[in-house]
Amino acid sequence: MSVVPVSPAPAEGIFGTTYRTSSIGAFALIAIAAFEALAVTTVMPTLARELDGLSLYALAFSAPLASGVIGMVAAGQWSDRHGPRRALEVAIVTFSLGLLVCGLAPAMELFVVGRLLQGLGSGALIAALYVVVGEVYPADLQPSLFASFAAAWVLPALFGPALAAVVADVAGWRWVFLSVIVLVALATVFVVPALRMLRPRSATEVEAAAAAPARRGLLLWATVAAVAALALELLGSLPGLRAALAAVPLVVLVLALRPLLPGGSLTGRRGLPSVIAVRGLLSASFFCAESYIVFVLQEQWQVTAVRAGLALTVVGVVWATASQVQARLRARLDDTTVMSIGSAVLLAGVLVLLLAVVLDVHPVLAAAGYALGGAGMGFAYPRTGVATLAASSDADRGFNSSALTISDSLGGAVALSISGAIFAAAERGDSDPFSAVFALAVLLAVGAAVVARRTGYRAPVAPDPAASRTARSR
Structure with a gap:
C-alpha cells in the first residue's frame, strides 16, 4: 500500500x-x-x-x-x-x-x-x-x-x-x-x-x-532620573544666580542613571558602555535640532507651518533610506565604522544648520543641514541596537536593551532641558537663542563622533602554547 x-x-x-x-x-x-x-x-x-x-x-x-x-x-x-x-x-x-x-x-x-x-x-x-x-x-x-x-x-x-x-x-x-x-x-x-x-x-x-x-529598584531609579531631567530645565531657566540650582538635579540624574546603565556608560568606557553612550548622544543632538527646526524656519525666515513641516517629511525619507543603506553594507562595514560615519554625518548636518542660522542665509540651507543630520541618524542609529545585542549574553540581554532605550529617551530629554535653559538665557542676554541651541546640538554631535570610535572591542590575544612551553623549559 x-x-x-x-x-x-x-x-x-x-x-x-x-x-x-x-x-x-x-x-x-x-x-x-x-x-x-x-x-x-x-x-x-x-x-x-x-x-x-x-x-x-x-x-x-x-x-x-x-x-x-x-x-x-x-x-x-x-x-x-x-x-x-x-x-x-x-x-x-x-x-x-x-x-x-x-x-x-x-x-x-x-x-x-x-x-x-x-x-x-x-x-x-x-x-x-x-x-x-x-x-x-x-x-x-x-x-x-x-x-x-x-x-x-x-x-x-x-x-x-x-x-x-x-x-x-x-x-x-x-x-x-x-x-x-x-x-x-x-x-x-x-x-x-x-x-x-x-x-x-x-x-x-x-x-x-x-x-x-x-528588576528590583529599576522603576524607582527610572522615575528619579526622569524627574531630575525635567527639573534640570525648570531650574536652569531661572534668571541670574538661581540657575545654578540646576546643578542639584544634574547630580541626582547622574546618580540615578548609574544603576540603569552598564558600568562606564557615563564615562565612555570602551565597548558596550560607549555604544550605550553613543545612542544617548545621537538622540540628544538630533532631537535638540529637530525640536527647534520648525520654530526657527517660522521665526527667522517666516516660512509657513506647512512648508516648514516638509523638512520633517524629508528627514523621515532620508532617515529610512540611510537605514537601508547601512543594512546592505552589513558585511562590508563593522558596527564601529558605521556608528563613526553616521555620527560624523550628523555632526556635519547640525553644523550646516548652525551656520545657516548664524549667517542668516536661505532657509533651504537650514533644512538641508537638518536633512543631512537625519541621514547620519539613519546610518548610525540602527547599528547601536545591533552592537548592543552582539555584546550581550542571555544573562544581560534584557538589561542592556533596556539601558539602550533609557539612554535614547533620557539623552533627548536632558538635551532638550538644557536647550530650554540656554534658550531662555540667550533671550535675556539679547543673543540669538536659536544659534545657542544649535551650537549645543553641534557639541553633542562632537561627543557622539568621539565616543563612537570607542565602541569597538579589543579581543584578548590568546597565549601561544608553544611559546609558553619554551618559556617554562628555560
Missing part, C-alpha cells in the same frame, strides 16, 4: 486570517504614536504663542521623553508579572487622556501635564505591545511584524507634518490632538483579538518575575 505524503499547510503571514485584525491594530497604534510625535513639532510654535508659553517650549518636548522612560519600565514589569493585557489597556487610556488634556489645555502649564501623560502612555504602550507580539505571534512571524512597525514610523513622516499643519490651519491646533483620540479608539478595537489570545500568568511566573534581581 502506497502512502501519499500530505503537503504541509502554507505558512500564514501577519495579515493572514488569524492575525490580520491584530496586525492592523498594532500597526495603527505605533503609527498614531509616531504621527503625534511629528505633529507636535509642526504645531508647537503656534500653540506656544497662543498659550503664551514660549518659556516652556523645550519642556513640552522633553516631558514625554522623560515620562516615557517611566512608562516603558512600569509596563515591562507589569507585563512580566501579570501579562501585557492590562498594561496595554492602561497605556492606551493614559495616552488618550494626555491627548485630551493637551487638546483642551487653557494654559501652557496644563499642556505640559498632558504631554507628560502622553509620554507615560506611549512609552508603556510600545513596551506592552512588544510583549503582546512576543506571546501571540509565532517566532517566524515576529520579524515581519517588527518590520511593519518600522514602516509605521516612516509613513507618518511622509504625511504627518503637512496634515498636522493643514488641520491646525483649518480647524485649529487643538484638533491635532483631539481628533487622534478617535483613531486610538478604532485601533484598540482591532487589537482586541490579540489580547484574547494571551494566556494568564501562573502564580509561579508572577513570583519569579517579582523576585528577578535585575
Whole structure:
C-alpha cells in the first residue's frame, strides 16, 4: 500500500486570517504614536504663542521623553508579572487622556501635564505591545511584524507634518490632538483579538518575575532620573544666580542613571558602555535640532507651518533610506565604522544648520543641514541596537536593551532641558537663542563622533602554547 505524503499547510503571514485584525491594530497604534510625535513639532510654535508659553517650549518636548522612560519600565514589569493585557489597556487610556488634556489645555502649564501623560502612555504602550507580539505571534512571524512597525514610523513622516499643519490651519491646533483620540479608539478595537489570545500568568511566573534581581529598584531609579531631567530645565531657566540650582538635579540624574546603565556608560568606557553612550548622544543632538527646526524656519525666515513641516517629511525619507543603506553594507562595514560615519554625518548636518542660522542665509540651507543630520541618524542609529545585542549574553540581554532605550529617551530629554535653559538665557542676554541651541546640538554631535570610535572591542590575544612551553623549559 502506497502512502501519499500530505503537503504541509502554507505558512500564514501577519495579515493572514488569524492575525490580520491584530496586525492592523498594532500597526495603527505605533503609527498614531509616531504621527503625534511629528505633529507636535509642526504645531508647537503656534500653540506656544497662543498659550503664551514660549518659556516652556523645550519642556513640552522633553516631558514625554522623560515620562516615557517611566512608562516603558512600569509596563515591562507589569507585563512580566501579570501579562501585557492590562498594561496595554492602561497605556492606551493614559495616552488618550494626555491627548485630551493637551487638546483642551487653557494654559501652557496644563499642556505640559498632558504631554507628560502622553509620554507615560506611549512609552508603556510600545513596551506592552512588544510583549503582546512576543506571546501571540509565532517566532517566524515576529520579524515581519517588527518590520511593519518600522514602516509605521516612516509613513507618518511622509504625511504627518503637512496634515498636522493643514488641520491646525483649518480647524485649529487643538484638533491635532483631539481628533487622534478617535483613531486610538478604532485601533484598540482591532487589537482586541490579540489580547484574547494571551494566556494568564501562573502564580509561579508572577513570583519569579517579582523576585528577578535585575528588576528590583529599576522603576524607582527610572522615575528619579526622569524627574531630575525635567527639573534640570525648570531650574536652569531661572534668571541670574538661581540657575545654578540646576546643578542639584544634574547630580541626582547622574546618580540615578548609574544603576540603569552598564558600568562606564557615563564615562565612555570602551565597548558596550560607549555604544550605550553613543545612542544617548545621537538622540540628544538630533532631537535638540529637530525640536527647534520648525520654530526657527517660522521665526527667522517666516516660512509657513506647512512648508516648514516638509523638512520633517524629508528627514523621515532620508532617515529610512540611510537605514537601508547601512543594512546592505552589513558585511562590508563593522558596527564601529558605521556608528563613526553616521555620527560624523550628523555632526556635519547640525553644523550646516548652525551656520545657516548664524549667517542668516536661505532657509533651504537650514533644512538641508537638518536633512543631512537625519541621514547620519539613519546610518548610525540602527547599528547601536545591533552592537548592543552582539555584546550581550542571555544573562544581560534584557538589561542592556533596556539601558539602550533609557539612554535614547533620557539623552533627548536632558538635551532638550538644557536647550530650554540656554534658550531662555540667550533671550535675556539679547543673543540669538536659536544659534545657542544649535551650537549645543553641534557639541553633542562632537561627543557622539568621539565616543563612537570607542565602541569597538579589543579581543584578548590568546597565549601561544608553544611559546609558553619554551618559556617554562628555560
